[in-house]
Amino acid sequence: MADPSAPSVIEIGPFHPLLEEPVGFSLTVEGERVVAIEARMDYIHKGLERLAQERTYDMVPILLERICGICSVTHSVCFCHAVEDLLGVAIPPRAAYVRTILGEIERLHSHLLWVGLAGHFIGYNTVFMWAWKYREPVCDLFEMLTGHRQNSAMPLVGGVRRDLPVEHFPAARRILDELEGQVERLTAAVLDDPVLAARLGGVGVLTAAQALDYGVVGPTARASGLDTDVRRDEPYGAYGEVEWKVVTRPGGDVLSKAVVRLLEIPESIRILRQCMDRMPPGPIDLGLLHVPPGEGIGRYEAPRGEDVHYVRSDGTNMPARLKVRAPSFVNIPSFRASCLGAPLADVMITLAACDPCYSCTERAVALLAPGGGPAAGVPGLLEASRRRTLEVARELGRRPAPGPGPDRWEG
Amino acid sequence: MAETAAPFLPRALRGSPWVFHVGTSGCNNCDIEIADCLTPRFDVERFGVRLVGSPRHADVLLVSGPVSLACRRPLQETWLDMPSPRAALLVGACACSMGGYRDAYGVAGPADRVLREVEPGARIAYVPGCPPKPETIIAGLVRLLEAP
Incomplete structure (x- = not known):
């Protein structure tokens, strides 16, 4: 008979009824308390960044929409921001408004989706059904304006590919009016519900200091009292x-x-209404034909937080390197702070609370030292990364673009 | 012959197919549309379609996304865990043909090839689209149930 006080390990995943995506968690528990948590997140790794290096600048945004089904506008627009930063250009105002409208509709459907899933995770399926019922008109709105429920294929380096159908704006406004009332009722119901307050209040606490330590972003940071939002701090x-x-x-x-997510929904509706009112006339695209050598960084406030893309160009029609730092990548490690010491029953909802998107996150690869075995320490990782970049450049028959030399890192 | 043959699944399973959903390294979009089918607007539960928590309870396996190298074995094991007669519904362009990830280094193949490695005669239906709309997924499921 096993010693009942000894820690035991519970494996969750890769396919689990509560997970939409394949991901593995192994929780070490002592009785009811979780004492250690390990995540295995390589199940979704497909090699998307590498794939983007074989696509032209026109094709990459369409590929990046497939990083994550919920943040489809996020990743494609963020890539455009990075290339526009490289070029040092500003897009036409009308294109900026179109991108803002798309991004805010995405935020609406993402937040409603999360509220529903959070209800599902705590076994409160009424909230799940309710939130997803209200999410459907948002998908209709996106389809009405772009022709597709999620993937618009509209962002393009230097603007947008198509204009929004202005004739549908009155109908879009009606959908938003209706949604506003529905979300108000949903928010009131969630806030007044003693069951939800008892189940979620004080669970999975991430203090402001911990949030800073882990560098979390988006609603996860804002719910810990950090006043951070790329949309305001560096407006685009x-x-x-x-x-x-x-x-x-x-x-x-x-x-x-x-609560932060629910209260962001009316703000998004406000932004959408103002954007539709003030759509400036003019072109929607700069008609860019060439990307010179150089590097650029794009920032974008995704529904889950700050998304960062890094692009390096060597003057060809494809990016020489694309690096995606999705918001979930910095939010997921905060599990260690919010889950340890918590009862097992609280772990699933705590894991879900930062709205982790594993398909956004799985950009990682294993780096091996020259003699085999994992590369250790910062110098080892840098050396492995540098070697791999040279290999990729050689495979692609390209000269690596001039980057920061080794001396800059060896301090 | 094909037109007069009886449907593949027995009548009891056709009336109320229980499904188990496996997202194999997709982008979430198809998974969300599958979940959409369960929510009030489409509500497939009124037809007896239920999402179950274990492959051992399932009649139909819903697969979405290309199969990554790391997901290949778990997907095959999940399939073998299901009781016969069993069928698979591949939702989305990636599961059907790898879609945009065809050239990526981390994918093991489309889901039908991976499933047929362990069961060459596996019963498979395809729902293309990126992502397919919930109506399309429901139509695909109906075709799978009625096909001989």
Whole structure:
């Protein structure tokens, strides 16, 4: 008979009824308490960044929409930001408004999706059904404006590929009006619900100091009291010209994260209404034909937080290197702070609370030292990364673009 | 012959197919549309289609996404865990043909090839689209159930 007080390991995944995506967690528990957590997140690794290096600048945004089905606008627009940063150009105002409208509709459907899934995770399927019922008109709205429920294929380096059908704006406004009332009722119901308050309040707390330590972004950070939002801190698109406010909550628990997301929905509706009112006339595309050698960084406030793309060009029609730092990549490690010491029953909802998107995150590869075995330490990782970049450049028959030399890193 | 043959699945399973969903390294989009089928607007549960928590309870396996190298064995094991007669519904362009990930280094192949490695005669239906709309997924499931 095993010693009942000894720690035992519970394996979750890769296919689990509560997970949409394949991911593996192994939780070490002592009785009910979780004492260690390990995540295995290479199940989704397909090699998308490498694939992007074999696509032209026109094709890459369409490929990047397939990084994550929920953040399809996020990744393609963020890539465009990076290339536009490289080029040092500003897109036409009308294109900026179109991108803002697409991004905010995406935020609406992403937040409603999360609220529903959070209800599902705690076994409260009424919230799940309710939130997803209200999400359907948002998908209709996206389809009405772009022709597709999720993947618009509209972002393009230097603007957008197609204009929005202005004749559908009255119908779009009606959908938003209806949604506003529905979300108000849903928010009131969630906030007034004693069951939800008892189940989510004080669970999976991430304090402001821990949030800073882990460098979390987006609603996860804002629910811990950190006032951070790329849309306000470094305005892009139309965000500098419309009125809205950043929602923060001091609690850091799962309930605060739910409240921040629910309260961001009316803000998104406000932004959408103002953008539709003020759509400036003019071209939607700069008609860029060439990307010179250089490197650029794009930032974008995804529904889950700050997304960063790095692009390096060597003057050909394809990026020499694309690096995606999705918001979930920095949010997921905070599990260690919010889950350890918690009862097993709280872990699933705590894991879900930062809205982790594993398909966004799995950009990692194993780096091997020259003699085999994992590369250790910062110098080892840098050396492995440098060697791999040279190999890829050689495979592609390209000269590596001039980057920071080794001396810059060896301090 | 094909037109007069009886449907592949027995009548009891056709009336109320229980499905198990496996997302094999896709981008979430198809998974969300599958979940959409269960929510109020489409609500496939009224036809007896239920998402179950274990492959051992399932009649139909829903697969979405290209199969990555790391997911190949887990997918095959999940398939072998299901009781016969069993069928698979591949949802989305990636599961059917790898879609945009055809040239990626980390994929093991489309789901039908991976499933037929362990069961050459596996019963498979395809729902293309990126992602297919919920109506399309429901139509695909109906075709799978009625096919001989």
